[in-house]
Amino acid sequence: MALAQWKAEYATGIAVIDAQHQRLFEAINRMEDAFKAGTQEDEAKESLAFLARYTKEHFDTEEAFMRELGYPLLTFHQEEHAALVAKIQVLQRKVDEDLTIPAHMADFAAHMANFAADWLAHHINEADMGYVQFARERPAL
Ligand SMILES: [Fe+2]
Numbered sequence: 001m002a003l004a005q006w007k008a009e010y011a012t013g014i015a016v017i018d019a020q021h022q023r024l025f026e027a028i029n030r031m032e033d034a035f036k037a038g039t040q041e042d043e044a045k046e047s048l049a050f051l052a053r054y055t056k057e058h059f060d061t062e063e064a065f066m067r068e069l070g071y072p073l074l075t076f077h078q079e080e081h082a083a084l085v086a087k088i089q090v091l092q093r094k095v096d097e098d099l100t101i102p103a104h105m106a107d108f109a110a111h112m113a114n115f116a117a118d119w120l121a122h123h124i125n126e127a128d129m130g131y132v133q134f135a136r137e138r139p140a141l
Contacts, residue, residue: 004028004117010124012132017065020058021124027051028116035109041101044109048095051116052088059085062128069138071131080127084119087112 004025011018027050034040034047059081066074091112098105 004113004120010121012124012128014065014132014135016061017128020054020061021120024051024054024058024120025117027054028113028120032110032113035101035106044101044105045095048088048092048109052085052092055088056085062131065135066131069131069135071134073127073130077127077131080123084116084123087115 006022006025010021012021027047031044031047031051034044037043059078063074063078063081066077071077091108094108095101095105
């Protein structure tokens with residue numbers, strides 16, 4: 001069973017955001033699986049590069065949405081996003097430093113996948129639901 005699962009309770013009701021959140025959970029799982037497989041070095045690197053790219057793409061979508069809404073906690077939310085991007089970059093640097101992916105890299109990737117899945121679940125429930133609530137309550141334009 002996959003480690004990271006999107007659940008109905010994470011639904012924001014905003015179709016594009018929900019689709020991206022689901023895809024992010026999938027990307028985290030794919031990354032962990034690719035590193036576990038060990039021998040598929042290119043696949044592991046590509047799965048990590050995809051996770052890094054897609055995380056940024058998703059955060060850009062959310063930040064543009066919050067900006068459009070005039071959401072007052074945008075800066076705080078952006079800082080949370082930047083912290084996850086930085087963590088993923090640490091893993092990418094570690095992978096880049098090694099010519100081959102050793103066994104400890106699989107452990108590190110598993111740790112990173114656990115962290116990212118946990119981070120995402122909490123971030124959706126706490127930070128993302130804040131702008132969702134704000135969007136629902138704002139007066140109709
Ligand atoms: Fe967010």
